[in-house]
Amino acid sequence: MELGSLIGLVLGLVVLISSLLIQSDFNVGLMYVAYVDYVSVIIVIGGTIASTFIAYPMDRFLGSVKAFGKIFTPPKMNPQTAIVEIIELANLARREGILALEEKASLMEDVFLKKGIMLIVDGTDPELVRSILETEMAYIEARHSNSRGVWGFIASMAPSWGMLGTFVGLIFMLLNLDDPDALGPGMATALITTFYGAIVANYIALPVENKLKYFNDEEIVLKEILVEGMLSIQAGENPRIIEEKLKSFLAPSQRSNQNVDAAGSED
Secondary structure, three states: OOHHHHHHHHHHHHHHHHHHHHHOOOOHHHHHHHHOOHHHHHHHHHHHHHHHHHHOOHHHHHHHHHHHHHHHOOOOOOHHHHHHHHHHHHHHHHHHOHHHHHHHHOOOOOHHHHHHHHHHHOOOOHHHHHHHHHHHHHHHHHHHHHHHHHHHHHHHHHHHHHHHHHHHHHHHHHHOOOOHHHHHHHHHHHHHHHHHHHHHHHHHHHHHHHHHHHHHHHHHHHHHHHHHHHHHHHOOOOHHHHHHHHHOOOOHHHHHHOOEOOOOOEO
């Protein structure tokens, strides 16, 4: 689990509620009256969802909602473990031949790696292997971009609907200037909707979009490592040369901790 996402959500909620309680002198009833407005919730949440339905197909919206859970689940394999696995496969291929990878591939959980190894075992031309795998990477990135785009759209729409709610509240207030009892609800709606819009955008939508982008970038780098590693195995390169080549994808600090011997074990 990605603890950063969980800690961020909990910490943001604690900061928000604590600040509202302090502002209300720790009077929960006063806080409820001052900061909870159901009309504002309907305007911001309902309006944002309505705009998203108009902007995107239903299946894409639902897919993006499901993608929210991915901020807690980073890719199972990281670049370091990918390099270790590639070197193990390279050593196996060097000892027993490319065909020996078929049995190993049948036990793999990573679908992308398994597909690439099976293409190599089948004797597919290296350029065709690269083309197939890079095409799959492109479509993976496109799907991820679609999910991020929905969250980015939500981040832009929520404050806009907050402003619309502000106009609604102000209009209601101005129409009832002669009725003091109507001024309070009108002003509350005018201000609280902007507040809710900012929360939806800056506490939920923008952070989710950014975390999904981070995980996407990490996954694409991982797959680039796998592609280069598999093609190097197919070319029959020395495992040590493959290791040094794949280390170029890592930051210098990560390279110093990445030490795989010729037998494929990690020091």
